[in-house]
Amino acid sequence: MRIENLAVNKNGFAFDPTSGETFTLNETAKEIIEDLARGVEEKEIAKKLSEEYDVTQEEALNDVLDFKEKLKLYGLLP
Amino acid sequence: MAIKTYEKPTIIKVESSHSKAGVPMPKQKIRKKIGGVAIDEMVERFGSPLFIFDEKAIREKYRSAYEAFSSRYPNVQFGWSYKTNYLKAVCAVFHQEGAIAEVVSEFEYEKARELGIEGKDIIYNGPYKPYDSLVTAAKEGAKIHIDTFDEINDLEKVADELGSEIPVAIRLNMDTGIYPQWSRFGFNIESGQAMDAVKRIKAGGKLRLTGLHAHIGTFMLDANAYKVETTKMVRLMNEVEEKVGFTIEYIDVGGGFASKNHLRGIYQPPEVVVPTIDDYAEAITSALYENIRGNSYPKLYLETGRHLIDEAGYLVTSVVASKTLPDSRRSYIVDAGVNLLYTYFWYKFNIELTREISGISEPAMINGPLCMNIDVIDESILLPRLRRGDKLVISPVGAYNITQWMQFIRYRPRVLMVTEDGNVELIREREELSDIENREILPEKLKLK
Numbered sequence A: 001m002r003i004e005n006l007a008v009n010k011n012g013f014a015f016d017p018t019s020g021e022t023f024t025l026n027e028t029a030k031e032i033i034e035d036l037a038r039g040v041e042e043k044e045i046a047k048k049l050s051e052e053y054d055v056t057q058e059e060a061l062n063d064v065l066d067f068k069e070k071l072k073l074y075g076l077l078p
Numbered sequence B: 001m002a003i004k005t006y007e008k009p010t011i012i013k014v015e016s017s018h019s020k021a022g023v024p025m026p027k028q029k030i031r032k033k034i035g036g037v038a039i040d041e042m043v044e045r046f047g048s049p050l051f052i053f054d055e056k057a058i059r060e061k062y063r064s065a066y067e068a069f070s071s072r073y074p075n076v077q078f079g080w081s082y083k084t085n086y087l088k089a090v091c092a093v094f095h096q097e098g099a100i101a102e103v104v105s106e107f108e109y110e111k112a113r114e115l116g117i118e119g120k121d122i123i124y125n126g127p128y129k130p131y132d133s134l135v136t137a138a139k140e141g142a143k144i145h146i147d148t149f150d151e152i153n154d155l156e157k158v159a160d161e162l163g164s165e166i167p168v169a170i171r172l173n174m175d176t177g178i179y180p181q182w183s184r185f186g187f188n189i190e191s192g193q194a195m196d197a198v199k200r201i202k203a204g205g206k207l208r209l210t211g212l213h214a215h216i217g218t219f220m221l222d223a224n225a226y227k228v229e230t231t232k233m234v235r236l237m238n239e240v241e242e243k244v245g246f247t248i249e250y251i252d253v254g255g256g257f258a259s260k261n262h263l264r265g266i267y268q269p270p271e272v273v274v275p276t277i278d279d280y281a282e283a284i285t286s287a288l289y290e291n292i293r294g295n296s297y298p299k300l301y302l303e304t305g306r307h308l309i310d311e312a313g314y315l316v317t318s319v320v321a322s323k324t325l326p327d328s329r330r331s332y333i334v335d336a337g338v339n340l341l342y343t344y345f346w347y348k349f350n351i352e353l354t355r356e357i358s359g360i361s362e363p364a365m366i367n368g369p370l371c372m373n374i375d376v377i378d379e380s381i382l383l384p385r386l387r388r389g390d391k392l393v394i395s396p397v398g399a400y401n402i403t404q405w406m407q408f409i410r411y412r413p414r415v416l417m418v419t420e421d422g423n424v425e426l427i428r429e430r431e432e433l434s435d436i437e438n439r440e441i442l443p444e445k446l447k448l449k
Helices: A027-037 A042-052 A057-073 B039-046 B055-070 B088-097 B106-115 B131-139 B149-162 B193-204 B224-244 B277-291 B306-312 B433-437
Strands: A013-016 A021-025 B011-013 B050-054 B076-081 B100-103 B122-124 B143-146 B166-173 B207-214 B250-252 B299-302 B313-324 B330-334 B350-353 B362-367 B376-383 B391-395 B414-418 B424-428
Touching (some): A021 A027, A027 A057, A057 B313, B039 B050, B039 B414, B055 B277, B055 B306, B076 B088, B088 B100, B088 B106, B088 B424, B106 B122, B106 B131, B122 B131, B143 B207, B149 B166, B149 B207, B166 B193, B166 B224, B193 B207, B193 B224, B207 B224, B277 B299, B306 B313, B330 B376, B350 B376
Parallel strands (some): B050 B414, B076 B100, B076 B299, B122 B143, B166 B207
Antiparallel strands (some): A013 A021, A021 B011, B313 B391, B350 B391, B362 B376, B414 B424
């Protein structure tokens, strides 16, 4: 998974050393990437988000799935 | 641990083609109120989607347009173009301000009469006026604007039937230097067809020509075209009075003034390309003064529609879902579609949020709820990540959408008017099944058991 190699700085700027591509991302995206890279399950990520932020677990799970779709389109997930 | 404000996860690839994407939006377009009333509260009370009209904005626009003309040429009368928006409440505001009615069908004629407008205060235009409607209009003293030689024949028959002469106007078309030239309404000036029509009316002896009318186009970005139009009309008036002996009481220059909407294919914003009402007024009134030969100054009629109502109308719609598309763009599905936004086909609308939303911007498209691929309200817009229920305010949508909207797939929504004193009035109820089915007839043998 290329997300494991993604270098993310504290300002939300990410660099993919494999492709040389750069990305910007927000705090929520950063957290999900870190969790996905550690192999955390989608449902568990959603649960964590709902505990930390004002979002329901259902909405957070949809967002995690949608976000994974985006990562795939960018070639960051298989 | 305190609960933090949620921002939906967003990642944007840095690409030169989307150079503005992926950064916090420097300036979000926010509209929280219409006519002083909170949009969120109106949606809470009346549901979504909602068309909302701002009465104060309508009146102010009308007054400034009237002032632009009457300060230059005192003998002026506006006719409210029903086809632009014939909601009763909207028409009533214009009539209260002093506009008469300009209608283009027997349906619109009936609508104006039902609202309480007298026949003498109705301009009856249009390429097809059914015979019975001509009888009614003639009896009631409406200003009938003849479009064809066939209509001259019809009206002469009506004059026989009523046993009286009917005052009429003729519609004209001409080259005003704009493309495309509108040539399908009325009689052409340059070819001599218009003068032929005048002579034909004179020879019949049953109609009396009292007015000249033209409508040169729509969303006219060149005020000078109106100067050309008015010049040609006044010269024809002079010729008619001298050679045929009719007295022309009024000149109706039609409508077509642009609103501050963004035409697709035009790069510059409307603030740059759209002439002001003073530009139009100066073009028309200067042509009157320069070309009128006698001492009598005909009444000037205007049928301005879009310019007066477009910017006073908003459509509020809510996000019902979102997804990532295969090209990595975000698609927002909202609860109002292009069946409600006929003018989508030539406008790129102004789209605003009702609250500030933190987060980085993302390229998105806005899709309506219709199960049709064409239901795209905006193909490419930068937006922060919206949540379900977030609202978008689409404008200007006051002109033509309410009259050309379609009942297609979904019911048409409620329409509100925020009044001058800040009250919210429901001016059209949302449709329900019976509205659509009560004109249908199911043959007995097809009834399902």
